Amino acid sequence: MKVKLLAACAAVGLVSLFVGRCTSVGREAQFVMGGALVDVGYGLQDGIESYDFEHDHEIGPEEVWEEMLRHNRLSSGMRSRFPRATHHPLVALLVCMDARIDTNELVGDTRRFYYVVRTAGSVMSEREEEMLELAVANGVKLVVLTTHSDCAAEKVAASAELRPRFPALGRAVDEREARVSSFLGRPAIAAAVQKGELAVKRVAIETLTDQLVER
Ligand SMILES: [Zn+2]
Numbered sequence: 001m002k003v004k005l006l007a008a009c010a011a012v013g014l015v016s017l018f019v020g021r022c023t024s025v026g027r028e029a030q031f032v033m034g035g036a037l038v039d040v041g042y043g044l045q046d047g048i049e050s051y052d053f054e055h056d057h058e059i060g061p062e063e064v065w066e067e068m069l070r071h072n073r074l075s076s077g078m079r080s081r082f083p084r085a086t087h088h089p090l091v092a093l094l095v096c097m098d099a100r101i102d103t104n105e106l107v108g109d110t111r112r113f114y115y116v117v118r119t120a121g122s123v124m125s126e127r128e129e130e131m132l133e134l135a136v137a138n139g140v141k142l143v144v145l146t147t148h149s150d151c152a153a154e155k156v157a158a159s160a161e162l163r164p165r166f167p168a169l170g171r172a173v174d175e176r177e178a179r180v181s182s183f184l185g186r187p188a189i190a191a192a193v194q195k196g197e198l199a200v201k202r203v204a205i206e207t208l209t210d211q212l213v214e215r
Helices: 002-022 024-046 061-081 103-107 126-137 152-158 167-174 176-185 187-194
Strands: 091-096 114-119 142-148 199-205 212-214
Touching (some): 091 126, 103 114, 152 167, 167 176, 176 187
Parallel strands (some): 142 199
């Protein structure tokens, strides 16, 4: 009886996999289901109190560090048991370091599919420009430069009270547009765009809904 049940499950699984992989509706359904399962996984971890850095303010920095290492042991242990396929990223995303933005929630699984550069205020320095150019040299076809609503770095830049305390951050936000122009003007980037080998898009992220709005 058990063998029959297993065989039936395997058959259903194979058919689902075939339908899922071979039709656009199936692939879309798999994409959404995968995201939902990731959410379920995050939800499981959310509910475990000792995993919560945010609300346990009584623990000291070394205890937080120990906790982080323990999480890494648990996570990397799972990864070695369930290795994933590797992919060559075609997209590079520049995103603010704001913890409310999860790139996996923005566009699905970004692990191994995207190069993700995170900086305060989504600002580039010369280093990030070079890093993105290196990504393009390694095959990236789309660079997405983002900003987001309710950005703490932008608030610093706009605040007469906070700017004296965080002058470099304020300046970096001020220079954000100039840095974008500088990046677009880099010879290798300009040439790739002109040849149609690279697109550079600018989007605003709605922080609370994850919606992207092209700028
Ligand atoms: Zn921000």
